[in-house]
Amino acid sequence: MLIDEAPIAEGFIDLLKSEGITELYPPQKELIESGILDDGKNLVLSTPTASGKTLAAEIVMIKSLERGKNAVYVVPLRALAYEKFLEFRRYEKLGHKIRLEIGDMDSSKYKRMLDFDILVTTAEKCDSILRSRPEWFREIGILVMDEIHLINTDRGPVYEILISKFQRLFPEIQILALSATIGNPDELADWLNAKLIRSEWRPVKLTEKVKVGDKFEELKRITNKEVADGGQILIFVSSKRGAESVAEKLGEELRLIRKRANELNELRNIQKEILSALNPPTRQCKRLASCVVNGTAFHHSGLVNKQRTLIENSFKKGLIKVIIATPTLAAGVNLPSRTVVIRDIKRYEHGRMTYIPVLEYKQQVGRAGRPRYDKIGNAITLAKTDNERDFLMERYILGEPEPIYSRLGVIPVLRFHILASIASNFANTEESLLKFFRSTFFGYQYGSEERFQDLILDSIDELKNWNFIWFRDKFLLPTKIGVRISELYIDPQTAHNYISLLKKVESMKWFPSLGLLEMLCDSLEMPLLWVNRWEEQKLLAEIESVEDELLRLPEEDSNFLERFKTARVFYDWIDEYSEEDILRKHRVTPGLLNQKLQIAEWLAYSASEISKILGLNRSVKELKKLEMRIRHGVKEELIPLVMIKGIGRVRARRLWNAGFKKPGDLKNASVRRLTPLLGERTAEKIKMELE
DNA sequence: ACGGCGATGTCCGACAGGCAGCCTG
DNA sequence: GTCGGACATCGCCGT
16 A cells, blocks of 8 residues: 555655655555544554554554544653654654653653653553543543553553553543564454454565574574675574673674774774773673674673663664674564574573563564565574474464463552552542453453452452551542552552561661661562572671661561662662672672662652651651662762762762862862863863852 | 693583652642 | 583693
8 A cells, every 4th residue: 555545644644755655564554444543443453573563553643643632652661662752753843742751751850731742651651640640641542552462471460550541531542552463362352342453464574494503503604694794683592691602702703704994993982982881891891892893792681771772773883793682672672683593492480491482482583674674584593403493393483472361460460550549549449449450451351250359359458458548438548658659659568568667667776778778679679689509608697797787687588688688789889889899799780780779769769758758757868868879879978969960979989089078169169170080071060050 | 841821621500671759839 | 401601621832
């Protein structure tokens, strides 16, 4: 179908044509022919990666804007939200307002109303807005749920809840659910009372093969051939360690290949940027940097975001030839490559190696073949034996993806969403809650089971026991604290843990930060660090020696060791240890540390807010201080200095050592005096800032 | 003859990823 | 269950 034939605004069509889009892909054509643009019915679009789901969504969204109704586009990852946001910004040319709302932005501060035509957001953020600012969505016409097959994961429940809430609040809303190919798209469509389009069509043909042999030898062969041929490769492995080692070894191979002089220069520039991402660079930075000059890179959660983006962009530019990635990349940003190799089709999971789901295989393999550049995408899976090859052919290449199931039906998850429903006055009787949960995918799949009702009633009970809700006759009302917990978006269990401990220690003489950190880790939100056997003894000994810095005795539960270790790492961070020190001492990579610190900061804030409501004033004060220290990685004495924009932990310490101990001291100093400490530009900026 | 270094062998132990808050008058 | 990595041993080479 030619783009001109699409029943949408001319301006939109012109814009697409100016980007070289002249024809619609078959699934997009089907979407138009389905009639949903006119009848406003819901639609489930279940097609492979890169089959043009985003453009399909754009057509529906623009159509909605034409009718004066705005659109919300929900994605599972922040990086993805950002990517879509940048993509949609081209509609600003047509006069549409595009907005991005994700958790780590402080843009939402002081905002009463958000003015948007298309809002791009993560599922959790969207749910959070829905809890406290539902009026933002008053004009909503279309809700796009991207990657809805993730209903099958831990993150899935919020997807279901979001849909059901939107449907309740805005009965006229049109829902477009975008899914990878799954086993039961018909169930999804039936639940949503939606039309269904399923298709296996891809813009670039995909050849899927399995190769048997020594895995590294195969990788070498494939890489050499591909690179000599001017192509690039994405290799999926199952562990971070594996990614790094393959990147290093293949880099050695590629080093010998002659590179154009300017290519080498550009690679050297990237190398420099990678090294300057952290100051001073860690050994991981150095390792990545040494791969990059050879044209390879590893990509996993241990990298800081700056490095990750750098790697992705250099790959897109064709400078980096091979990326060796953990599954981060399969679900993440759009990064196609002519060839994809799956080195590890198994993954370690609770004590054993298991074959990954077909769904995940399809996601990884779906990265093969760049639209507009390649005629064919190659996907190669490596097997050890002929037997395994046959098995892989059968299961993955010829097989169907699994059906997806709701993961909402467990008490902690239900509790979380039930509190939210009550707190935001969404449902306030047992009957209305039951009715609501019956409208979710969980209700659709399990609503007739006996257990269904019990799970929900048990969750309500617990919330009542924790004093987050109370009964007035048959009405369920939130307590003040219950409302705040729901707004903070923390788990009721976490809040309960914090409250019971903080109440106990409020009267203590001092609040040791290690103890508070240990408390913060006692939450469902914080993924705890792993303790190995060698560390176990060391940690036990350490716990004994710092016992008076803890708020409670170690033997209170089985997670204590992991919690202590995690808290211990945070403690080193706020004790001004460098990333490299932390990497060496605790084997925690910078990316991982960042990610956990961000959670810790949010939890510290939440704990202080809870304390505020409970009137635990000393806790409030100490937790506020701790929050700042976590954010900046400094000892208490540096807090006033890091409050100045442009001054972080390193500069603050330098200033302190030179005798500048508070912002006032800087005011009196000349730029000349500060230049040796901060560099001229920063010194000037900071003087300006202080004026 | 010795030392240094790289290639090969052996055993041990660790194993993906990542969302959520800031509220004023 | 597998793989990488640490460590040990062996063997080649140069001085």
